[in-house]
Amino acid sequence: MNQLWTIAEQKNGKLKSVSFELLSRGRKLADKMNTQLCSVLIGGPMKDETLQELFYRGADVIYVVEDERLEDFVAETHSNVLTDLIESYKPHTILAAATTSGRTMMPHVAIKVNTGLTADCTELAIEEGTNHLLQTRPAIGGNIMATIKTPDHSPQMATVRPKSSRPLPEDTSRNGEIIRLALKEELVDTRVKVLGIRKDEEEFANIEEADVIVSGGKGMKKEENFGMLRELAHHFDAVIGASRDAVDRGWATYPHQVGLSGKTVSPKLYICAGISGSIQHLAGIKTAEYIVAINSDPDANIFQVADFGIVGDLFEVIPALNKKLEMAKKEGR
């Protein structure tokens, strides 16, 4: 069928924003390929009015496979369901988010349907004449950009880094067809059971989906000093990130770690203080849109990649910055 699919994600009946980011990518590609853009949702029960937003954000058709048992992500079952859909409808292209579920389900599906998958793309384009998807992704810690295509297998599939594109503005005049499909019993894998979810912090750090991240490193000197970073983060609605050194010292937990052995992030704004900018840390932030660094060492590596750098003592700069932002907020009111 002449369709490009994007894989939507949901939690408790709410669509996640990656679903709209993928549609915004998909819309441009689908128009270029002159093909239908479909959003595919595999998950718990969803209301029509919730799904409607997928049309507003670019979808032409929505496929929904919904069942209580699909609410939590289970790799095998989700992979079975998507594989079955691909075999029935034969889309030529599929984009999924490079989230923990996308990065688990898609390589599994790629084996089952015998096709290629390009991980963690930051740019997608269509090759003139062939309609091949040109998939560009960073590799080797962001030191190279590789452009990859899947010329002889179908569908061509890619995962796309969250936050690497913005959702389209809502267009409430758009509409389309919702195709609801029942979960086939034989696709449910009963081996793996989800026992629950644990959050050990009030606000669990989802730094991969954050618009703004405020990060601290060894230069923060001790755990308590992260308090001023949290205050700064508050002004930007940001989440806290950390270098490996800060995590290894127990000043922040591992889910906050940015870099090669932590998370790769693509926020609009990355503010960091007391981080030297080791190659392993930079590997995680190369696709940030703007980087602001505060470091007392004028030769620190981080200034190589910063869009704005302050050479100075963070213990002077951050409290003063917090004060100014606080004042500005009061005046703004």
Add this chain to the structure above:
Amino acid sequence: MNIIIPIKQVPETSNVKMDKEKGTMIRDGVQTVINPLDLYALETGIQLKEKFGGKITVISMGPPSAVKALKEAVAMGCDDAVLLSDKKFAGSDTWATSYTISQAIKKIGHYDLIIAGERATDGDTGQVGPGIAAWLDLPLATYVSKIVKVDEKELVVERLVEEGYQKLQMPLPALLTVVKEISNPRLPTLRGKKRARATEVPIFTAEKMDLDPEFLGLKGSPTKVLKIDFPTVTRGGTLVKTGGEEGVEEAIDKLIDFLKEKELV
């Protein structure tokens, strides 16, 4: 408990070069190490062996020089090592790599658990672990940060996901990919190094594993690298210094102007 751990030998990330024409990495002359993220898989496996007995087989697919990585793993505490090496494997993408490794695992046989790294620091895809699970039809848990409970038949793990830690229960055999939080890798011991030197590493070729030639190497890889670019990393941003001429206040005012200009505040 018998454990299989696929490990990859990777270039030290700080000094890697690429062949621009072929789009492949130039591996000669670059220092290589065990993929740093595979060390957590090795440590996890070794701890399980210490608890339950059994043995650990490490496997690596790569050039003959990857024996070095395998021996390092033996020095840490693994028992056997197998190298998958053949000119026909060259240029494999994650699809062909996971096929080749899964067939080797079938040949080795008799395992309860496979533990892979979260991703390799060169290719950086994290697709090989789930790919192997798909080929072998094994229960899969990715991003595992903790083994909560384990016995000879069953496993309870926590995996790090966007919303927190998801707790999963699954029967063995199963495949896990693990993140840094799961363990603190140990260093090789002197005794281990001695044992590693004495360890024979068998080499599995395509012929020995009875593989489908259509599924191997560059030819068997659905994805093709078209080109490689070297992005400029430096951004040439503004740098302001506090102290001396410029006070902290001025620096902050400039920062706030910058943020306003970019519509970030």
